[in-house]
Amino acid sequence: DQQVKQNSPSLSVQEGRISILNCDYTNSMFDYFLWYKKYPAEGPTFLISISSIKDKNEDGRFTVFLNKSAKHLSLHIVPSQPGDSAVYFCAARTDSWGKLQFGAGTQVVVTP
Amino acid sequence: NAGVTQTPKFQVLKTGQSMTLQCAQDMNHEYMSWYRQDPGMGLRLIHYSVGAGITDQGEVPNGYNVSRSTTEDFPLRLLSAAPSQTSVYFCASSPGRGRTEAFFGQGTRLTVV
Numbered sequence A: 001d002q003q004v005k006q007n008s009p010s011l012s013v014q015e016g017r018i019s020i021l022n023c024d025y026t027n028s029m030f031d032y033f034l035w036y037k038k039y040p041a042e043g044p045t046f047l048i049s050i051s052s053i054k055d056k057n058e059d060g061r062f063t064v065f066l067n068k069s070a071k072h073l074s075l076h077i078v079p080s081q082p083g084d085s086a087v088y089f090c091a092a093r094t095d096s097w098g099k100l101q102f103g104a105g106t107q108v109v110v111t112p
Numbered sequence B: 001n002a003g004v005t006q007t008p009k010f011q012v013l014k015t016g017q018s019m020t021l022q023c024a025q026d027m028n029h030e031y032m033s034w035y036r037q038d039p040g041m042g043l044r045l046i047h048y049s050v051g052a053g054i055t056d057q058g059e060v061p062n063g064y065n066v067s068r069s070t071t072e073d074f075p076l077r078l079l080s081a082a083p084s085q086t087s088v089y090f091c092a093s094s095p096g097r098g099r100t101e102a103f104f105g106q107g108t109r110l111t112v113v
Helices: none
Strands: A010-014 A019-025 A032-038 A045-051 A056-059 A063-067 A072-077 A086-093 A100-102 A106-111 B004-007 B010-013 B019-025 B033-039 B042-051 B052-055 B064-066 B076-078 B087-094 B107-111
Touching: A010 A019, A019 A032, A019 A086, A019 A106, A045 A056, A045 A072, A056 B076, A072 A086, A086 B042, A100 B042, B010 B019, B010 B042, B019 B042, B019 B087, B042 B064, B052 B107
Parallel strands: A010 A106, B010 B107
Antiparallel strands: A019 A072, A032 A045, A032 A086, A056 A063, A063 A072, A086 A100, A086 A106, B004 B019, B019 B076, B033 B042, B033 B087, B042 B052, B064 B076, B087 B107
């Protein structure tokens, strides 16, 4: 049973606009959340993370928001660029060593 | 700076054959893991290790074996390949002990016919 869910398999956004990717989880024991970006034929690369004790973390064009009461997090990319076209995975940590549970991913396409 | 290196990149196996997917990291990370990626299912954890000599099962361990004799290497063995094991396999490592950001290899695309 998937405990991390990304319900939008794809997202198309115009260059310069905001991309908003959503992720829901069911396990209240998750204490750390991460976003990974994946290009075709490459491994996922770490993008940004947030601890469960925070509600926002920002890194350049990327911001992650966490709503613990709703068990929901989102990734905002502003402004979107063509190089942001990739699959984005949401992941949640299940122990301090780093066992991760991943969502199914969202394919983002940034159009000119 | 090699990071996490996986070999081979592509492999075709016949049902019933065995093989080993290799994974090596040069970052002295304690934690290593294997995931498989299937369409619509994200990445699922197969096996993981928190240090040399210590391994444990993940979410989908059946049909796979691992060992960790050194900090650097974490091979994944398919004992008797089945078509259901057709997938893309990723090895990852992380420092562990609270530092969770995992570094992934480029993946191995395995097809079992």
